[in-house]
Amino acid sequence: MRSMIPVKSRIIDIYKETDDIKTFIVEKTIDEDPVPGQFYEIYVRDAGEIPISIASWNDGLIFSVKRVGAVTEKLHKLVKGDYIGLRGPYGNGFPEHRRFTVLIAGGIGLPPARSYIEYWLSKGAKDMQLLYGARTPSDIVYKKLLDYWSNYIDVQITVDRGDSTWDGNVGVVTTIFNRIKNKDADFLIIGPEIMMKFSIIELKKMGVSDDNIYLSMERRMKCGFGICGHCNIGRYYVCKDGPVFRYSTIKDIPEAIH
């Protein structure tokens, strides 16, 4: 949808995931179906517009949003039945599933990973692995889904700081890279750039080629379809040529991963 005019859409339901993350189910008022890894621009009245990845969709569109600033703050205050504005879907999305795929997700990177896992699980693909890092056990989102997925694919979770309830791995996500099942795979990394940076270093050590590493990049965005000029990394616009890039495509651009 290449237009700056949002389409009105009702919030059908809201779930609280963690202290600062909520999941919103909204009416799908735009016909076009998204593909995993794409995003929408969500407009919140009296606040503004922000890019949010699609986490899942069927009747409605599902988004999970972390409260970090002005717009997300306002969005978190909305209740069931309120309206938001929608534009999208935008971006290229993840590459097609073609062989064993390792998803490395940090923090609020899990919702886009979810769109991939759900989509390909529904198509019968089970050759996937999820490595998920959260700050603390109480920052873990989609707890039930994670359990459910582990019936089909390998799910590994780590936290930066543990607590009394936690008996899993403690450490940043790269500390569980030794559990990667298949190095001859596609690697999708979704999370903060600092996590990408260290993940890439480790993957390189494991002999993974730049072509097989995909990054879901984040930049300030205002339009979503390549006209506002905000999100470029060199010649590429993250909103339109991304957000998912092959590492080999952008690795020589100095401001890509800084």
Add this chain to the structure above:
Amino acid sequence: MEVKTVCPYCGVGCNIIVVSDGNKILNIIPSKYDAINYGTICIKGWKGLSFAESNKRLKKPLLKKGDGFIEITWEEAIKIAVKRLKEIFEKYGPDSIGFQSSAKCTNEDNYLMQKLARQVFKTNNVDHCARSCHASTIEGLISTIGSGAMTTSIRDIDNSELYFIIGSNTTEQHPIIGARIINNVLIGKKLILADPRKIQISNFATIHMRQYPGTDLALLNTMANVIVEKGLYDKKFIEERTENFEEYLKVIDFYDVDRGSRITGVEPELIEKAAIMYAKSRSIIFYAMGITQHTQGTENVQAIANLAMLTGNIGKKGTGIAPLRGHNNVQGASDMGALADFLPGYKRVYDDEGRKIFEKAWNTQLPSKPGAALNEMFDLSRKGKIKGLYIMGENPVISEPESDLIIESFKNLEFLIVQDIFLTETAIYADLVLPSLSFAEKLGTFTNTERRIQMVRPFLSPPGEAKADWEIITMIAREMGYDWRYSSPEDIMNEISSLVPQYSGLTYSCIEYNGVQWPVNGCKGTEIMHTQNFTRGKGKFIPSYWKRPDEYTDKEYPFILTTGRLYYQFHTGTMTRKSNILEREAPEPFAEINPDDAKTMGIRDGDCIKITSKYGSVNIRARLTDMVPKGILFAPFHYFESPINRITNPKTDPVAKIPELKVTAVRIERCYP
């Protein structure tokens, strides 16, 4: 429709052309007018005008009801205002009401505001924010050279060989003047900078002296000492044009380089080099709040005038003294006598001759006792002496020191009127809020930092029922029974130009396209002042000894806090914070701290720190930067979220009554929001 008008932000007064359809701005174009901005403007000119189109503008008069407001008609509003003011006036006498005028408003608005105070309410309790920025300039320059304004012009910058900037972050606060200086330095001219912070223009400084805050007077005296020592002073100029030189010599004799260096923390060689360079070149001194906002503000300004006279660097092409005015019209508001101690044209209220002119023109007796200064009005209302306050276009809750006390003082008032374009942090305390017009909707004149009187023209239609300030004031005066007959700002200017010598004979037709600099004679202006004689006749050296700032560091308060403004925000942010891009660029308050200090205290960039002074404390985010030297914190005062003026030093310069906002002793600790 396209109008040539003036940027409403800083004192540079850039000319812009605005194209509009009456309801929205279609384009903003910098004027090529070479006297000021030669086709350039800063980000505030490009992006700062959208506040006028904001949907949050005040559109109707509001009356306090319970905790909120109700909309009322203008008729009701004026009736209520006059009824309550009259009651207070009759019950407690003339000096029970205070009037706060505004450097954001036009000359015409300001002239009427002080006239309302003086003619109608018989009080000199009228003042405006020049009190907290350049009152010391007025006192300091009038006492030495006879006129409290920039002696030269912006265009004249091109004629100088050297620029001496002290206490002004020129590229951030007066960007287009800063740029003009940089352009000249790029072609080989020299720049001396005296500023504790490593500000942007320091990139171009031939010499950068980083003096301790509050030691400017010592620095200036030491430079004078060097100049005398080396025989570089202009004997002929001093003999012919000045007086009191002997006294001056006595005082500066005390400030040998070593002593000066000990006090200021600047290496002796730097002071020496700077002094020699300044004396040997055709030089202009630029200064701003770093000089004026001190308990010795007036003396600081006098020391600058002394230095200029000592070297003959005044009254000639490419020389002079340039106080850089913060607001677009702080010069004009002062010219118009929106000051507790001056009538229009800088006639002292206690000067019988001066008063007579206005008594005759206004057909009344005028009070001869100076009124309450801006910050005194709040004290007086806390003490129960001032019962009514009429604030036009000011937001003291954010801009003035110890703002908690100001809010407290409002509670003592029987009636508070706030006339503004937005419901400001101050307006929420008002009993009556009057919606006024911004520069975008009204006609009038602004006088910029180089004394240039320029036309301001409307290009948008008024939001809702909002009215021009001059119109509102006129309605009040008429309701009070005074036969004011102004049907347009031009009528007011005609009265001004018949009474104020600096504006003598000025008409709107003189300044249709380009402004003129006062003193004017008809349409003829003055680019450089004091060329033959000083305005006061002979220039007078007025020396002073440096005193330790009112506050200094000790065990309990080991840091010095200094405050200021940011490039993207303006004053209390009433306008800039409603302009999307400007607010985006500087959305939240912070305090700059030197990385070394931060390290010893375990503070990281972005951490919350609590700054505490004798007056209170605020929480604010730390920003680590070597822009500030060790031992010093800098924080902007624009933000209601961390109102830094809640904790600044309210002590004032005894003459000019300007608060020492630049030096407050504080301590810091980490906080966890």
Add this chain to the structure above:
Amino acid sequence: MIYKLKKEFLQEYIDDLIKNYEVWGPKKIGNDVIFSKLEKGSEFTDERTILGPKNFIYPPREKIGEIDDKEVIVIGVKSCDLLGYRMLDDVLGIDPSYAERRKRVHFLNFVCTEPCQYGFCTTFSGPRLMEYEMQFTDIGNYYVIECNNKNLIGKRFEEGGENEIKALEIIMSDFYKKMPPLDVKDLDKKISWNDPKYAEFAKRCISCGACNFACPTCFCFDTYDDNGLYREWDSCILSGFTRMAGNINPRPTLDLRLRQRFMHKLKFHYENFSYYLCTGCGRCIETCPVRIDIRDFIRGV
């Protein structure tokens, strides 16, 4: 088609246009020349304005979804501006509201016959354009008019031919002599991520954004809410342009942002569209308070 028009009839032509359209053109306001709505042909001057008329197709600030539907003629636009708008079309053209507005604005451009102070348009294709609705060139007593829009032909237009084209060519070759093109061959490959000029410019840049706002090719905008969504021109020189939540900023310092401006124009856009995002209008030089000069930069690469 080629026409010619006696110069004395230009006013009358504009008067005729005014009868049928809303016509805007350069007009003197004091010392300044700006695009304003013409009431009569005699107000028109073909002098250069400080800003081009970009705002007609791309307003500095607008409510999203709100466009007016009037048809406007803008006469007297300089070729360097018009060429810039062709470049805007390549980016903004997919936005329906831009496309809608673009259709309603007719630009009639005037070809410069004397170089201006800061321009270097010969570097990028020169003042005579290949794409236009109607292009005027002053050849002395006449304007030569190259016309692609029959609806706008004036009653005094005379058919032109070989002679007029000859005249144009002579004027242009003369113009190129007076304004020799800069060497921009392989600029996209030669330009460096680490040019020391970025830091040098950053020392004096006061972040006014003029180089973006004055540029006929700059298209970036920001959006925000003020009781409805608005969009306004943005500037890549500002740090908020790329700042994300949590103060994460891929371009935290001014030198990096200046690098973005130069590299976007001279490399990234070239890689995507095979032309430089600059028309040599020189407006960014003229409106820069500290005279940062893109010509110096290009020469230095």
